[in-house]
Amino acid sequence: MTWLLAAYGVVTLAVLLYRIRLVRLRRALEAEIHARKH
Amino acid sequence: MGRRRMGSAILDVTLLISMATAMALIFFYAPIESKMGIVQKIFYVHVPLAWNAFLGFAIVFVASFRYLATRDPKWDARALSAAEVGVLFTTLVLITGPIWAKPVWGIWWTWDARLTLTLVLWLIYMGYLMLRRYVESTERRAVLAAIVGITGFIDVPLVYFAIRWWRTQHPQPVIAGGEGAGLDPRMATTLWVCVVAFTLLFFALYRRRVALEKLRAEADALRDDAEAARAEGANI
Numbered sequence: 001m002t003w004l005l006a007a008y009g010v011v012t013l014a015v016l017l018y019r020i021r022l023v024r025l026r027r028a029l030e031a032e033i034h035a036r037k038h
Numbered sequence: 039m040g041r042r043r044m045g046s047a048i049l050d051v052t053l054l055i056s057m058a059t060a061m062a063l064i065f066f067y068a069p070i071e072s073k074m075g076i077v078q079k080i081f082y083v084h085v086p087l088a089w090n091a092f093l094g095f096a097i098v099f100v101a102s103f104r105y106l107a108t109r110d111p112k113w114d115a116r117a118l119s120a121a122e123v124g125v126l127f128t129t130l131v132l133i134t135g136p137i138w139a140k141p142v143w144g145i146w147w148t149w150d151a152r153l154t155l156t157l158v159l160w161l162i163y164m165g166y167l168m169l170r171r172y173v174e175s176t177e178r179r180a181v182l183a184a185i186v187g188i189t190g191f192i193d194v195p196l197v198y199f200a201i202r203w204w205r206t207q208h209p210q211p212v213i214a215g216g217e218g219a220g221l222d223p224r225m226a227t228t229l230w231v232c233v234v235a236f237t238l239l240f241f242a243l244y245r246r247r248v249a250l251e252k253l254r255a256e257a258d259a260l261r262d263d264a265e266a267a268r269a270e271g272a273n274i
Contacts, residue, residue: 001076003077003080003137003138003140003141004076004077004079004080006137007080007083007084007133007134007137007138008080008083010130010133010134010137011083011087011130011134014126014129014130014133015126015239015243018126018243019243019246022243022246022247022250025250026246026249026250026253029250029253029254029256029257030253032257032260033253033256033257033260036257036260036261036264037260
């Protein structure tokens with residue numbers, strides 16, 4: 001069970017971290033675009 | 039709500055439902071394999087991740103061709119986005135594989151054809167992503183990346199057929215594996231639901247990555263405009 005949870009845990013964590021990275025990059029770009037337009 | 043946002047919301051809800059269904063099937067419906075025990079259930083994430091990584095690299099292949107034919111940056115953005123999600127999924131294949139191998143084979147890794155070619159696949163597309171960081175000129179970067187994206191795809195069929203062409207430590211195919219191959223119907227149902235769930239996950243991440251590239255292009259254009267205006271001001 002430990003091996004199974006380790007595998008599922010790694011997959012969940014990696015996807016979450018990648019998703020957070022995408023959100024952070026999107027927010028940074030939106031802020032830059034907003035600042036340059038106004 | 040715009041059509042794009044509506045599409046994303048529908049995709050997210052479908053993804054959540056399919057992931058929840060997949061997890062329920064894995065833990066409460068799929069039988070425990072007789073030889074390997076519960077650790078065999080890693081199969082339900084390992085295989086869909088691998089297939090969707092192949093899907094990602096197939097998108098890189100097609101989008102790179104389209105970029106070279108049209109020089110339209112949207113194809114370059116699609117290729118980059120698919121490569122990034124494909125590398126993420128391949129990384130997870132290379133992590134979940136050894137976690138499964140250790141309790142079953144007694145070793146984390148062996149240099150058999152399937153495992154080695156998968157590692158080579160990961161290195162090729164990591165190289166693709168690194169190349170994009172080191173070339174300054176936008177067009178030159180896109181052309182070089184497209185060439186790597188097209189040629190690198192050669193490794194995908196090699197990875198897929200490795201277990202059919204060579205004797206490997208990696209298990210023989212259970213889907214489309216010919217005579218003697220096959221899965222318990224409950225395992226097969228669970229696997230296909232997982233494949234659908236991970237394909238939706240792939241597209242949810244891919245769509246967001248493509249949207250990010252659009253924003254980046256917009257920010258780059260605004261930055262260029264500001265620099266041009268500054269240079270013009272300095273010349274007066």
